[in-house]
Amino acid sequence: MDRGKLKEIIKDYEGKRQALLPCLHYIQKKHGYINEKVMSFLAKELGIPRVDIYGVVSFYSMFSLQPQGKYVIRVCASLSCYLKGSNNILNTLKEVLGIDAGETTPDGKFTIEEVSCLGLCDKAPAMMINGKDYINLTSDKVKDIIESYKKEKES
Ligand code: FES
Known part of the structure:
Protein backbone atom coordinates (compact mmCIF):
# COMPACT_ATOMS: atom_id res chain seq x y z
CA MET A 1 0.00 0.00 0.00
CA TYR A 60 -14.18 13.64 -7.25
CA SER A 61 -14.61 11.73 -10.49
CA MET A 62 -10.83 11.29 -10.84
CA PHE A 63 -10.84 8.95 -7.84
CA SER A 64 -12.27 5.47 -7.91
CA LEU A 65 -13.29 3.06 -5.15
CA GLN A 66 -13.18 0.09 -7.52
CA PRO A 67 -10.29 -1.32 -9.55
CA GLN A 68 -10.41 0.22 -13.01
CA GLY A 69 -9.59 -1.08 -16.44
CA LYS A 70 -6.38 -0.30 -18.31
CA TYR A 71 -8.37 2.22 -20.35
CA VAL A 72 -10.77 4.44 -18.44
CA ILE A 73 -13.37 5.98 -20.74
CA ARG A 74 -14.97 9.09 -19.26
CA VAL A 75 -18.11 10.12 -21.13
CA CYS A 76 -19.46 13.59 -20.47
CA ALA A 77 -23.12 13.61 -19.43
CA SER A 78 -23.49 17.36 -18.86
CA LEU A 79 -25.88 19.62 -20.75
CA SER A 80 -23.98 20.58 -23.94
CA CYS A 81 -22.97 16.99 -24.56
CA TYR A 82 -26.39 15.70 -23.62
CA LEU A 83 -28.03 18.04 -26.15
CA LYS A 84 -25.61 16.82 -28.81
CA GLY A 85 -26.35 13.15 -28.18
CA SER A 86 -24.07 11.95 -25.40
CA ASN A 87 -26.68 9.26 -24.69
CA ASN A 88 -25.96 7.72 -28.09
CA ILE A 89 -22.25 7.82 -27.36
CA LEU A 90 -22.76 6.07 -24.05
CA ASN A 91 -25.09 3.49 -25.55
CA THR A 92 -22.60 2.76 -28.32
CA LEU A 93 -19.85 2.21 -25.76
CA LYS A 94 -22.10 -0.06 -23.69
CA GLU A 95 -22.99 -2.04 -26.77
CA VAL A 96 -19.44 -2.35 -28.12
CA LEU A 97 -17.91 -3.26 -24.76
CA GLY A 98 -20.83 -5.21 -23.29
CA ILE A 99 -20.75 -3.35 -19.96
CA ASP A 100 -22.67 -0.57 -18.22
CA ALA A 101 -21.39 2.78 -17.02
CA GLY A 102 -19.45 2.22 -13.81
CA GLU A 103 -18.32 -1.25 -14.90
CA THR A 104 -15.10 -2.79 -16.17
CA THR A 105 -14.84 -5.40 -18.92
CA PRO A 106 -14.09 -8.93 -17.61
CA ASP A 107 -10.63 -8.82 -19.24
CA GLY A 108 -9.83 -5.70 -17.18
CA LYS A 109 -9.14 -3.54 -20.24
CA PHE A 110 -11.96 -0.99 -20.32
CA THR A 111 -13.95 0.93 -17.73
CA ILE A 112 -16.81 3.24 -18.65
CA GLU A 113 -17.58 6.22 -16.43
CA GLU A 114 -20.25 8.86 -16.84
CA VAL A 115 -18.83 12.19 -15.69
CA SER A 116 -19.68 15.88 -15.54
CA CYS A 117 -18.38 18.48 -17.98
CA LEU A 118 -14.91 17.79 -19.30
CA GLY A 119 -14.42 21.40 -20.42
CA LEU A 120 -14.88 20.49 -24.09
CA CYS A 121 -18.46 21.78 -24.43
CA ASP A 122 -17.83 23.63 -27.71
CA LYS A 123 -16.79 20.32 -29.23
CA ALA A 124 -19.61 18.23 -27.78
CA PRO A 125 -20.25 15.37 -27.44
CA ALA A 126 -16.95 14.55 -25.81
CA MET A 127 -15.18 11.82 -23.89
CA MET A 128 -11.70 11.12 -22.57
CA ILE A 129 -9.74 7.90 -22.54
CA ASN A 130 -6.95 7.93 -19.97
CA GLY A 131 -6.86 11.71 -20.18
CA LYS A 132 -6.86 11.95 -23.99
CA ASP A 133 -9.68 14.07 -25.47
CA TYR A 134 -12.11 12.74 -28.08
CA ILE A 135 -14.48 15.37 -29.46
CA ASN A 136 -17.39 15.88 -31.88
CA LEU A 137 -18.19 12.24 -31.40
CA THR A 138 -20.58 10.11 -33.38
CA SER A 139 -21.44 6.45 -32.84
CA ASP A 140 -19.24 5.48 -35.79
CA LYS A 141 -16.30 7.49 -34.45
CA VAL A 142 -16.67 5.81 -31.07
CA LYS A 143 -16.66 2.36 -32.65
CA ASP A 144 -13.46 3.21 -34.56
CA ILE A 145 -11.79 4.62 -31.45
CA ILE A 146 -12.59 1.54 -29.37
CA GLU A 147 -11.46 -0.70 -32.20
CA SER A 148 -8.10 1.11 -32.30
CA TYR A 149 -7.66 0.60 -28.53
CA LYS A 150 -8.54 -3.07 -28.89
CA LYS A 151 -5.93 -3.43 -31.63
CA GLU A 152 -3.37 -1.53 -29.54
CA LYS A 153 -3.79 -3.93 -26.67
CA GLU A 154 -3.37 -6.93 -28.95
CA SER A 155 -0.10 -5.68 -30.45
S1 FES B 1 -20.87 19.60 -21.35
FE1 FES B 1 -19.70 17.97 -22.14
S2 FES B 1 -17.69 18.76 -22.13
FE2 FES B 1 -18.85 20.34 -21.21
Whole structure:
Protein backbone atom coordinates (compact mmCIF):
# COMPACT_ATOMS: atom_id res chain seq x y z
CA MET A 1 0.00 0.00 0.00
CA ASP A 2 3.08 2.24 -0.12
CA ARG A 3 2.97 3.42 3.50
CA GLY A 4 6.51 4.76 3.14
CA LYS A 5 5.68 6.86 0.09
CA LEU A 6 2.48 8.15 1.69
CA LYS A 7 4.39 9.14 4.84
CA GLU A 8 6.89 10.97 2.62
CA ILE A 9 4.09 12.92 0.94
CA ILE A 10 2.51 13.72 4.32
CA LYS A 11 5.85 14.97 5.62
CA ASP A 12 6.07 17.44 2.72
CA TYR A 13 2.93 19.17 3.91
CA GLU A 14 3.05 21.20 7.08
CA GLY A 15 -0.70 21.26 7.55
CA LYS A 16 -1.32 17.54 7.42
CA ARG A 17 -4.82 17.81 6.01
CA GLN A 18 -3.40 19.36 2.86
CA ALA A 19 -1.60 16.12 2.18
CA LEU A 20 -4.86 14.26 1.59
CA LEU A 21 -5.35 15.09 -2.11
CA PRO A 22 -1.70 14.48 -3.10
CA CYS A 23 -1.81 11.12 -1.28
CA LEU A 24 -5.06 10.14 -3.00
CA HIS A 25 -3.68 11.22 -6.40
CA TYR A 26 -0.57 9.13 -5.83
CA ILE A 27 -2.53 5.99 -4.92
CA GLN A 28 -5.08 6.48 -7.71
CA LYS A 29 -2.31 6.87 -10.28
CA LYS A 30 -0.29 3.93 -9.01
CA HIS A 31 -3.07 1.42 -8.30
CA GLY A 32 -6.04 2.69 -10.29
CA TYR A 33 -8.31 2.93 -7.24
CA ILE A 34 -8.43 3.74 -3.55
CA ASN A 35 -9.30 0.90 -1.21
CA GLU A 36 -10.48 0.67 2.40
CA LYS A 37 -6.98 0.06 3.76
CA VAL A 38 -5.63 3.25 2.20
CA MET A 39 -8.54 5.29 3.54
CA SER A 40 -8.06 3.89 7.05
CA PHE A 41 -4.32 4.53 6.92
CA LEU A 42 -4.78 8.12 5.78
CA ALA A 43 -7.50 8.72 8.37
CA LYS A 44 -5.09 7.68 11.11
CA GLU A 45 -2.05 9.52 9.75
CA LEU A 46 -3.86 12.74 8.90
CA GLY A 47 -6.31 12.80 11.79
CA ILE A 48 -9.24 13.07 9.38
CA PRO A 49 -12.40 11.01 9.97
CA ARG A 50 -12.54 8.09 7.56
CA VAL A 51 -16.02 9.11 6.48
CA ASP A 52 -14.63 12.48 5.32
CA ILE A 53 -11.96 10.76 3.24
CA TYR A 54 -14.60 8.51 1.74
CA GLY A 55 -16.60 11.66 0.94
CA VAL A 56 -13.64 13.19 -0.92
CA VAL A 57 -12.93 9.99 -2.86
CA SER A 58 -16.54 9.57 -3.92
CA PHE A 59 -17.00 13.28 -4.74
CA TYR A 60 -14.18 13.64 -7.25
CA SER A 61 -14.61 11.73 -10.49
CA MET A 62 -10.83 11.29 -10.84
CA PHE A 63 -10.84 8.95 -7.84
CA SER A 64 -12.27 5.47 -7.91
CA LEU A 65 -13.29 3.06 -5.15
CA GLN A 66 -13.18 0.09 -7.52
CA PRO A 67 -10.29 -1.32 -9.55
CA GLN A 68 -10.41 0.22 -13.01
CA GLY A 69 -9.59 -1.08 -16.44
CA LYS A 70 -6.38 -0.30 -18.31
CA TYR A 71 -8.37 2.22 -20.35
CA VAL A 72 -10.77 4.44 -18.44
CA ILE A 73 -13.37 5.98 -20.74
CA ARG A 74 -14.97 9.09 -19.26
CA VAL A 75 -18.11 10.12 -21.13
CA CYS A 76 -19.46 13.59 -20.47
CA ALA A 77 -23.12 13.61 -19.43
CA SER A 78 -23.49 17.36 -18.86
CA LEU A 79 -25.88 19.62 -20.75
CA SER A 80 -23.98 20.58 -23.94
CA CYS A 81 -22.97 16.99 -24.56
CA TYR A 82 -26.39 15.70 -23.62
CA LEU A 83 -28.03 18.04 -26.15
CA LYS A 84 -25.61 16.82 -28.81
CA GLY A 85 -26.35 13.15 -28.18
CA SER A 86 -24.07 11.95 -25.40
CA ASN A 87 -26.68 9.26 -24.69
CA ASN A 88 -25.96 7.72 -28.09
CA ILE A 89 -22.25 7.82 -27.36
CA LEU A 90 -22.76 6.07 -24.05
CA ASN A 91 -25.09 3.49 -25.55
CA THR A 92 -22.60 2.76 -28.32
CA LEU A 93 -19.85 2.21 -25.76
CA LYS A 94 -22.10 -0.06 -23.69
CA GLU A 95 -22.99 -2.04 -26.77
CA VAL A 96 -19.44 -2.35 -28.12
CA LEU A 97 -17.91 -3.26 -24.76
CA GLY A 98 -20.83 -5.21 -23.29
CA ILE A 99 -20.75 -3.35 -19.96
CA ASP A 100 -22.67 -0.57 -18.22
CA ALA A 101 -21.39 2.78 -17.02
CA GLY A 102 -19.45 2.22 -13.81
CA GLU A 103 -18.32 -1.25 -14.90
CA THR A 104 -15.10 -2.79 -16.17
CA THR A 105 -14.84 -5.40 -18.92
CA PRO A 106 -14.09 -8.93 -17.61
CA ASP A 107 -10.63 -8.82 -19.24
CA GLY A 108 -9.83 -5.70 -17.18
CA LYS A 109 -9.14 -3.54 -20.24
CA PHE A 110 -11.96 -0.99 -20.32
CA THR A 111 -13.95 0.93 -17.73
CA ILE A 112 -16.81 3.24 -18.65
CA GLU A 113 -17.58 6.22 -16.43
CA GLU A 114 -20.25 8.86 -16.84
CA VAL A 115 -18.83 12.19 -15.69
CA SER A 116 -19.68 15.88 -15.54
CA CYS A 117 -18.38 18.48 -17.98
CA LEU A 118 -14.91 17.79 -19.30
CA GLY A 119 -14.42 21.40 -20.42
CA LEU A 120 -14.88 20.49 -24.09
CA CYS A 121 -18.46 21.78 -24.43
CA ASP A 122 -17.83 23.63 -27.71
CA LYS A 123 -16.79 20.32 -29.23
CA ALA A 124 -19.61 18.23 -27.78
CA PRO A 125 -20.25 15.37 -27.44
CA ALA A 126 -16.95 14.55 -25.81
CA MET A 127 -15.18 11.82 -23.89
CA MET A 128 -11.70 11.12 -22.57
CA ILE A 129 -9.74 7.90 -22.54
CA ASN A 130 -6.95 7.93 -19.97
CA GLY A 131 -6.86 11.71 -20.18
CA LYS A 132 -6.86 11.95 -23.99
CA ASP A 133 -9.68 14.07 -25.47
CA TYR A 134 -12.11 12.74 -28.08
CA ILE A 135 -14.48 15.37 -29.46
CA ASN A 136 -17.39 15.88 -31.88
CA LEU A 137 -18.19 12.24 -31.40
CA THR A 138 -20.58 10.11 -33.38
CA SER A 139 -21.44 6.45 -32.84
CA ASP A 140 -19.24 5.48 -35.79
CA LYS A 141 -16.30 7.49 -34.45
CA VAL A 142 -16.67 5.81 -31.07
CA LYS A 143 -16.66 2.36 -32.65
CA ASP A 144 -13.46 3.21 -34.56
CA ILE A 145 -11.79 4.62 -31.45
CA ILE A 146 -12.59 1.54 -29.37
CA GLU A 147 -11.46 -0.70 -32.20
CA SER A 148 -8.10 1.11 -32.30
CA TYR A 149 -7.66 0.60 -28.53
CA LYS A 150 -8.54 -3.07 -28.89
CA LYS A 151 -5.93 -3.43 -31.63
CA GLU A 152 -3.37 -1.53 -29.54
CA LYS A 153 -3.79 -3.93 -26.67
CA GLU A 154 -3.37 -6.93 -28.95
CA SER A 155 -0.10 -5.68 -30.45
S1 FES B 1 -20.87 19.60 -21.35
FE1 FES B 1 -19.70 17.97 -22.14
S2 FES B 1 -17.69 18.76 -22.13
FE2 FES B 1 -18.85 20.34 -21.21
